[in-house]
Amino acid sequence: MENAELYVSSNALQKRDALLVLTEFLPQMGWQEEGETILDVGCGSGDVTHNLLMPLLPRVEQVMGVDVSNDMVNFASKTFLHNSLSFRQLDIERSVQPRVVHPDGFTKVFSFYCLHWVRDQRQCLTNIFNLLQPGGETLLVFLANNPLFDMYQNMSEKTQWNQYMQDVSKFIPVYQHKANPAQIMSDLAEDIGFNVISCDAPYFEFTFQNANILRNAIKAVNPFLKRIPSDQQNEFLRESLIELAKLKTKMNDGKSVARYNLMIAHLQRPE
Ligand SMILES: C[S@@+](CC[C@H](N)C(=O)[O-])C[C@H]1O[C@@H](n2cnc3c(N)ncnc32)[C@H](O)[C@@H]1O
Numbered sequence: 001m002e003n004a005e006l007y008v009s010s011n012a013l014q015k016r017d018a019l020l021v022l023t024e025f026l027p028q029m030g031w032q033e034e035g036e037t038i039l040d041v042g043c044g045s046g047d048v049t050h051n052l053l054m055p056l057l058p059r060v061e062q063v064m065g066v067d068v069s070n071d072m073v074n075f076a077s078k079t080f081l082h083n084s085l086s087f088r089q090l091d092i093e094r095s096v097q098p099r100v101v102h103p104d105g106f107t108k109v110f111s112f113y114c115l116h117w118v119r120d121q122r123q124c125l126t127n128i129f130n131l132l133q134p135g136g137e138t139l140l141v142f143l144a145n146n147p148l149f150d151m152y153q154n155m156s157e158k159t160q161w162n163q164y165m166q167d168v169s170k171f172i173p174v175y176q177h178k179a180n181p182a183q184i185m186s187d188l189a190e191d192i193g194f195n196v197i198s199c200d201a202p203y204f205e206f207t208f209q210n211a212n213i214l215r216n217a218i219k220a221v222n223p224f225l226k227r228i229p230s231d232q233q234n235e236f237l238r239e240s241l242i243e244l245a246k247l248k249t250k251m252n253d254g255k256s257v258a259r260y261n262l263m264i265a266h267l268q269r270p271e
Pocket residue numbers: 001011014015018041042043044045046048066067068069072090091092093094111112113114117118221
């Protein structure tokens with residue numbers, strides 16, 4: 001994901017979900033009078049960090065957004081200037097030296113719509129644990145499953161696109177075909193040392209009002225598009241929409257509906 005401009009205009013679903021989850025969970029978190037340091041992992045274009053997360057936080061001293069993509073970090077840094085907010089490049093799946101990221105660690109770590117990109121969930125959760133101060137809390141929100149990823153699989157089996165999608169399995173979330181994703185995540189978090197305050201994967205729906213909105217939303221997050229010659233990209237997107245419709249996402253009135261489970265994990269590093 002590198003096209004920040006497209007993402008920022010096509011992420012209505014992600015913003016809707018971040019707002020719903022924040023509204024429910026922020027009041028359940030413990031807030032200090034001062035000294036909160038907040039990390040947003042996989043901040044992307046930075047609009048969720050700046051426009052949704054920051055205004056809803058009861059108290060803020062410092063917020064840092066991190067993302068694996070330099071393009072995203074550059075866009076976020078240029079677009080959202082604020083003296084309490086900074087952005088930097090960081091891959092949450094690699095081993096991370098927490099004290100290099102922030103000398104005292106963070107009191108809260110948030111992550112929205114990022115961890116379904118991560119294969120090594122153990123390393124990622126271990127990094128988040130180490131980035132937190134003792135007693136700190138994390139709220140992790142990401143796709144447990146979505147028909148989008150079955151569409152990727154189906155597209156990769158087509159002769160024309162196979163050569164660009166040989167590593168498709170890397171882009172299918174580890175929980176996509178699991179019967180009880182929340183239990184697996186909860187067990188892993190406990191094994192790493194977290195107190196699991198709650199971990200669920202409730203069912204969500206989101207309606208895309210027309211094909212163009214859906215097309216842009218798919219385009220903004222598609223990891224394969226940049227590999228496809230530019231004169232074939234429109235055809236790739238057209239076929240992607242057809243494959244998605246076969247997965248019962250299309251409604252009769254031209255709208256499309258995404259039906260998915262969203263992992264919502266609220267964890268605490270013990271004191
Ligand atoms: C769909 S965007 C979500 C952006 C934002 N949090 C939101 O809710 O709109 C997912 C972001 O996760 C980032 N990402 C993927 N893998 C990552 C990793 N291993 N470490 C850090 N960021 C990662 C991508 O670069 C992308 O910007």
